[in-house]
Amino acid sequence: MVHFMKRHLISSSQPLAPPLSLVPATAAIFYTPSQFATETMTVITPSVPHAPFSAPPLPMSILRRLPFPSLTPRHRLPRRRFATLAAVRQDTTVWTPSPVSSIEIAAESLFHVSIDVSNSPDLVASHTLPGQYLQLRLPDVEKPSFLAIASPPSLAASTGAFEFLVKSVAGSTAELLCGLKKGDVVELTQAMGNGFNINKIDPPEDYPTVLIFATGSGISPIRSLIESGFGADKRSDVRLYFGARNLRRMAYQDRFKDWESSGVKVVPVLSQPDDGWAGESGYVQAAFAKAKQIYSPKGTGAVICGQRQMAEEVSSILVADGVSKEKILMNF
Structure with a gap:
């Protein structure tokens, strides 16, 4: 390869090539053997001694085959696609703000929690079977809790309330929930799951x-x-x-x-x-x-x-x- 570049880029009667600082970046170009087999390139040696050498531009057929990993769009698509899918997944969960009606002790480490959903007909309508559950989250708390609905579907329809039996576990969202007061607002998803068939x-x-x-x-x-x-x-x-x-x-x-x-x-x-x-x-x-x-x-x-x-x-x-x-x- 070195012999080829010397033979084609520098005339035997020419003086040494100019300093690198004077040679354009495009002058140092390397080809693979397969490219030599398919491309023809004519190099004209400058006639003026010590004049800056400028290689002719590469043919477009070669440029198209040169790899540019950092610029190839397909290297960035997976990340964009993943971010898009994650956003869609996140957006599909609808959270409805609902106030706490009451929190009372049910047993040791267990609490009756009642949430007012009277202003959320979609929430009420989503609870159709015993055994269904939902997600509940608190403001500024990243991790939600999954809670089974303790009240029958008819209760929400008649009184506008979802009732839960919540076990208070140290360090959990459930523990924070059990420490709330009447009027504090939580967020609920619609009831989900197949319940008891x-x-x-x-x-x-x-x-x-x-x-x-x-x-x-x-x-x-x-x-x-x-x-x-x-x-x-x-x-x-x-x-x-x-x-x-x-x-x-x-x-x-x-x-x-x-x-x-x-x-x-x-x-x-x-x-x-x-x-x-x-x-x-x-x-x-x-x-x-x-x-x-x-x-x-x-x-x-x-x-x-x-x-x-x-x-x-x-x-x-x-x-x-x-x-x-x-x-x-x-x-x-």
């Missing part, structure tokens, strides 16, 4: 047994289910196995009597009961495995919400006893 265990005469399982704050969407009405009074065996550490951690005890009157037998299960507790002890799955009493697996449905291990073990017990997996409902 009760149609799978209807009509009541075909599914006379419905077994319900909940632990901790997982009772929240179960409350929505029970108070929405799913024909419990038309079924012969509806049981709710509700697990908590102790009675101080068990929410909605004031609703148990109403739930029982609607046809749901409540079975509290305490993992660390206080002295004098005469009810079921241990874990929900163990209490159910001990009782079972499934008379007709084909006519049995189940609803589960709470700790993952509990949900998996209860599902395994039910399926092993002949209950169809499709009749075991969850809200996620």
Whole structure:
């Protein structure tokens, strides 16, 4: 390559080339062998000694093939495309400002939270099934919380309120939410999720047994289910196995009597009961495995919400006893 440049760019009778400071930048041009095979370039040696040398411009056919990585548009497209997609994704979430109606203690570390959505008909209309949830965020707090709606859909339609059972976890958005006061404004998305598809265990005469399982704050969407009405009074065996550490951690005890009157037998299960507790002890799955009493697996449905291990073990017990997996409902 060096020999080629000397032979074509500098005449043997010429003096040495001018200093680099006088040579235009385009004078030092290198070609690949493939380019030499397809291009013809004539170089005219300057006749004036020491005159600045200027190479002729490259043919356009070569310029088109020269790579310019920093200027190639395709190197920048992925970043622009990603930013555009991220913006679209962000813009699809609609946040509606809504004031807090009340915050009350429900149990140890658990709070009743009521949000006024009476001025947001779209929010109200989005809640159609028990078991649905939404996102809630606070001003100046980046991470939102996912909350199951505890109230039945009919409550929002009649009173304009969404109710939640919120567990206050240190350092979380939920903890900040539980510290708000009446009138403070939060932002909500519309209700989402498929909820509990009760149609799978209807009509009541075909599914006379419905077994319900909940632990901790997982009772929240179960409350929505029970108070929405799913024909419990038309079924012969509806049981709710509700697990908590102790009675101080068990929410909605004031609703148990109403739930029982609607046809749901409540079975509290305490993992660390206080002295004098005469009810079921241990874990929900163990209490159910001990009782079972499934008379007709084909006519049995189940609803589960709470700790993952509990949900998996209860599902395994039910399926092993002949209950169809499709009749075991969850809200996620």
